[in-house]
Amino acid sequence: MAPDRGGALTLLLALLLDAALGEPRWLWSRVPHPAVLMGRAVAWCDARFNTGDAPRLRGIAAIAALTLAAGMLGAVLSLLGPLAEVVIAAILLAQRSLVDHVTAVASALRASIADGRSAVAMIVSRDTTAMDRSAIARAAIESAAENLSDGVIAPAFWFAVAGLPGLLIYKAVNTADSMIGYRSPRYLRFGWAAARLDDVLNLIPARLTAALMALTNGCLSDWRAIARDAAKHRSPNAGWPEAALAHGLNLALAGPRSYDGTAQDFPWVNAAGRKHLLPQDIEDAAAALWRAWGAGVALAVLIALF
Known part of the structure; x- marks a missing residue:
């Protein structure tokens, strides 16, 4: 489905509303965020179906049910009208909150390395206890690049393609991938469908973000x-925005790091770039997120006009 003028205008307003308000704490401290509800649904499926024989088939059935439920919910919510669509889409976009979380790492790192480690541990899954200043900054910048795709461009793309059903389906699949899409003994088979479907849904948005x-x-x-450089990443999609940001800021990203106490010798992205990173580099990355967001807004304007 190609985006029509009304859908592009709704998306434009949602992007602007998210950028202006972000995630109001007064609201989400009182009611659960939709992403939290999606996480609970995934956790229920994990507890209920990730047992017994044929875990891959069970995982396929679980992600199919989640996808169908998300699409149906999106279709129902669409009946509430354009204003409701703007608000719901804005809630499920994450530009302002992403930039806030990333710049918080820069502020903490300026205070001390210990504070920087605590702040970056809020947004990455890798080990942070032994990170030096450059490793903290690098982790924050990589998270910024990947989450611009997952949290902003991809949801906007799928809303443009299929309205609220497309947006909710994407968010449900992406949430499932973040929870069960791991190559661990527990999730290697059960989470296979979630991980592969997330790869497919991010195929175009990741390259668009780059x-x-x-x-x-x-x-x-x-x-x-x-x-x-994107091809060096272990993910078929995450490497694209990461590589684009690395070249745009002339920084070397990725490289060796540790997960669950195990050292991983990942290749460098833009290996010729600067490896000694500072808090200012995190803020430069945040500014780059806004520039890319602005280009996305301009694209939505052009679609709405023409």
């Missing part, structure tokens, strides 16, 4: 190098 970043950071001419 293009927006490259365009707004003056490195579109480095697209071949960005594609080459």
Whole structure:
């Protein structure tokens, strides 16, 4: 389904509303955020179905049920009218909250390395206890790049394609992937369908995010190098925005890190870039997020007009 003028206008207003208000704590301290409700649904499926024989088939059935429920809910909510669609879409976008979380790491890191470790532990899953200043900054910047795609561009893309049903389906699948899409003994088979479907849904948005970043950071001419570095990532999609941001800011990202006490020797992305990173680099990455967001807003305006 191609985005129509009304859908593009709704998306534009939702992007602006999210940027203006972010995640109001007074509201989400009183009622559960929709993402929390989705997480509870995934957790229920995990507890109920991730047992016994044929875990892969059970996982396929679980993600199919979640996807169907999300699509049906989106269709029902769409009947509430354009204003409700704007508000719901804004709630499920995360530009303002993403930038707030990323810049909080920069502020904490300026105070001390210990504070920086505590702050970055809120947004990444890797081990943070032994991180130095550069590793903290690098983790925050990589999280910024990946979450611009997962939390902003991809939801906006699927809303443009299929309205609230598309947006809710994407968020449900992405939430499931973040909870059960791991290659661990418990989730290798049960979470397979969630991980693969998330890969498919992010295929276009991840590359679109990279293009927006490259365009707004003056490195579109480095697209071949960005594609080459993106291929080094263990994810078929996350490497694209990460590589684009690395080239745009001339930083070396990825590289060695530790998960669950095990050292992982990942290759560098933009290995020729600067490896000694500072809090200012995190703030430069946050500014790059806003530039890419602005390009996305301009794209929504063009669709709405023409």
